[in-house]
Amino acid sequence: MSTTTTTPAVRVERASSPVESFLARHAAMIPSFAAVVILVLLLAGAEAFLRGDFITARNMSALLLDNAYLLILAVGMTFVILTAGIDLSVGSVMAFTGILGAQLLVSGIPVWIAVPAMLAGGAAIGLLIGVLVQYFNVQPFIASLAGLFLARGLAFVVSLSSIRVEEPGVLWLQQTRFRLGDWYLTPTGIIALLTVAVAVFVLHLTRFGRTIYAIGGNEQSARLMGLNVARTKVAAYVISGFCGGLAGLALTAYSGAGYPRNGIGTELDAIAAVVIGGTLLTGGRGYVLGSLIGVLVFGTIKTIISFMGAEQAWMQIIVGALLLLFIVVQRVIVARSERRR
Amino acid sequence: MTQIWKHRLFWPLAALITLIVVNSVARPRFLTITVRDGQLYGALIDILRNSAPLMLVALGMTIVIATRGIDLSVGAIMAVSGAVALTVIDGSNDPGNLGTVLVAVVVAVLVALVLGAWNGFLVAVLGIQPIIATLVLMLAGRGVALLITGGFITTVNSAPFSYIASGYLTVLPFAFFISVAAIAALALVERRTALGVLTEAVGINPEASRLAGVRSRGIVWGAYILSGVLAGVAGVIYASNIKAADANAAGLFIELYAILAVVLGGTSLAGGKFSIAGTVVGVLIIQTLGSTILFLGVPSAQSPVFFAVVVVVVVVVQSPRVRRALGSMTRRRPSTTAPDQERTKVAA
């Protein structure tokens, strides 16, 4: 049974309504729209519950500031998940590069060497994972698990305890506030938003980005179409590792220190944010902007919980429940589109 | 017997023996076992005792992996079961009572069973990818554990409860007997009934199994329930060891070490043939390696680097690319690993 089982379809283009043709073009956006709806509901609900004390310039500005590192990780994770892979190493890579940078700065290495070293360290671990996945047929899960172990161990090799960062260049990233009224933006926030912008450009306006989508849609097809699958897949993991390094920088600036225990379980937060933002874990469908929304949903839930004084434990449970909801919804979408074919 | 090095347990056992030899040369006391009050003590005994939680989790993981699955939630389930047990004991009037402890353990394991069944439902019934399905509980499970303990590290002082992890049954630690019982029970069920071979059939070739009439849904579901139950027991042992429920630290990273133990034991992550003996050896390797690293004066926090190297070496050696290279060197018959399936299709 190698023949495709299909229904003979009528090949007449139906004169479709604008709504239908919009859906035909943008069906993949529906989960991301759902994330926007959830975000709006969360914000509105919190605003109503807290009697207008929630959606303030201060809170909303802090939302980006507090989650800049997560946003950067989620962007890298989006690349990997779009190729139908996964990267469990990012939390540990963030810790490793953070403590590495702190150690280098404390040892008197100038910042213009230390920061590129952090980024290169992250990218190198990403490269290792990518090579294992692409050239040694290791499942992404296991390959990135090795990356997780390696980065976490290396973090402790660099230092067993936290290292304060006094370097003004790094602290500037965090302490500077570009203000507009009560709104403000820190350089870390700008870095995170720039990362998003660059990722949007790469994924939607370059052949490399489209190849990422093609691989996630059908790797075999992508190969038969003559696209460079191997290079692109490895690059996705390198990008994720690089983002891990960048997040390490952001987190170091945020906390004013490198700490080898940072980011335990953060990879799960990043995956959850990406999935909540509407990217399918099976690859090929999703948007970086969706991941931005996912991170904001994540951050908003966290803020709401701390405002309500509830247990932080609810955070994990709510995120888990949201993840489940999205997975089941995606499963239904995929099943339906398969049946349609 | 020139084929001995081809036996699937050869390499894991060789690795374990090498580790033990290196250790005993480096520190002669490694092999020393002292007797105090008719109980045995020593580095080897510690390894047997401390490996119990990982052993249980890895056994469950072996069966799940055999069905082509994976269970990421075991660490979270450990946290929940520890929290449940401690909360039951803490809430009773008589924490030192054996009956109280028994009830606590049974309730904890039952909760773990329900969590395992939930994973199985997502995978076997809803058809969600195992990694993703169990990720949900991996995330939410610790939250549930934190809620149960109220966010604190619940501590109890209960002699019968402490006995589970620290006590001795005759000459050996009680926890060791739990491991042995689990290994024996699992080996018996899998190998004396047809469950083992049906599990392998489902893992190796789901479609052929379906056409042969195997009820794979129940088999897959059962694997996740088993994994949940064993993780539950592991959680109780962990909690008993520290006499507390630590929702954040209990079972942290254990899913990763369990997967590593299974792979070290020679069970392929692609599913199918599994080896309980291999997993046992794999667990002992990990535990001994951990002990060695500690002995070398490397802070335990840095030990992941060693494990990363082990993972990379194992997966690279197992990879089709390296196998093909080795195969062409030694002129062995073509193996029937997954990438070769494409070749069999060329005739189509």
Next chain:
Amino acid sequence: MTADTDVPPIVDVPLTPDVPPIVEMRGITIRFPGVLALDHVDFVLRPGEVHSLMGENGAGKSTLIKALTGVYQVDSGSITVAGSPRTFTSTADAQAAGISTVYQEVNLCTNLTVGENVMLGHEPRRGGAIDWRATHAEAARHLQSLRLSIDPRSLLSTHSIAVQQLVAISRAMVTEAKVLILDEPTSSLDRDEVDQLFAVIRELRAAGVAILFVSHFLDQVYEISDRITVLRNGSLVGEHPIAELPRDALVTKMIGRALDDLDALSRTAHRTVDRSGEPLLRAEGVGKRGVLEPADLEIYPGEVVGLAGLLGSGRTELVRLLCGADRADAGQVAVHGTPVKMTSPRHAIDHRIAFSSEDRRGEGVVADLTVAENIVLGIQARRGWARPIRKSEQDAIVAEYVEALGVRPANPDAVVGNLSGGNQQKVLLARWLATSPELIILDEPTRGIDVGAKADIQRKVAELSAQGLAVIFISSELEEVLRLAQRIAVLRDRRKIGEVDSSETDLDGLIDYLANEGKGSAA
């Protein structure tokens, strides 16, 4: 691979070429572990021709195409494209040399838009960024040239497979291919769509594109082709202009003739079967949209019913619907006169119907398990895991079947994946016979196995049916079907076209029936 050909391959010298060939493959040999997939095959493709590559399953068509497109490396032989020798190491290489392929299973990305699928990797860019407006405009232009007016911005997954197939061809045109390979492009198209595709193919041919066409539909081959190359068992049988190769000659060349020693097997077909009572199985109007038109079939105890038809004719599809391996969306199956639900293989097994799939490796044996484990798998699955078969009982069953079927090596602990195809097939047969079925469905049980094993299996089928077992037997080798079956149901183009009594026909008669019966649209 079998060597059961008594006709030596006739290697025709290519006809006097008026144009130099665009592709010339000489002495192509490809070996896979244990299989000689292609044995010194020559193939020549000229500009402006539609050249059909014909052969049954396993003949080597796909392998030859994959050798040409860089998916497989050749072990020996040469490939010359446009006069210069080439070695392709990837599909990208082949595409760069002007060879584009459209595969049967559409190899596009359904998660992307139509336009992207057409243009992927060739998008016009402006200042480093993809110019989407130009990309979609160009895509629309290519789609238009195939008279396909669909929105290039719509998602590919919202279109039917037929449209996707045409989109794949549009993609091939973007690279301005000089050679277009169409591997079963029509398998999911209806008549109008085929006409449209053929119109496009004719235009391309007129424009000088060389087209390599593969299809199992004889009508279409005769409608569109200029020339035919026939492969069998990895060897070249011959190359012929279409006018010089009548249908039945083609079918004969594709199927070949089995060795005579099998004829020693008495023709069980001449045994009369008692068809007075209730049939064991009666199927009425069983079908599935796009897979098989509703068909009827009856089978009585002790009867062997053969299904004849070329690959893709619906013979496999029919039996899969009968035994619940796939779900039918029409029709009714009755066992012993009682209508039954048949939506999973379990149902079939519960009604003592066994189905042995044509895909021995993919859907038959469990490769990493032993011979013994594979044989008892069927019984064990019925019993459930909690009631294991006692070792002594298992040994007895395994020994019995290993002996009766002549499994080699006769070692119950041998890993099945290491056995030859014929012995794997015997293990499968043993698995099903051990469940003591009343009806056994054998889909291509003798494909790709050696002559000895083939004879063993045929003998066993004859013997069992004489004892009252009902058998549905599918084989590409019509002689085999004729020899074993009392009644033969003939299928073509996913439709059952009739039944013949095997005592009233011979091979030529059956081939004629298969090729021409009820021919409406014969060109």
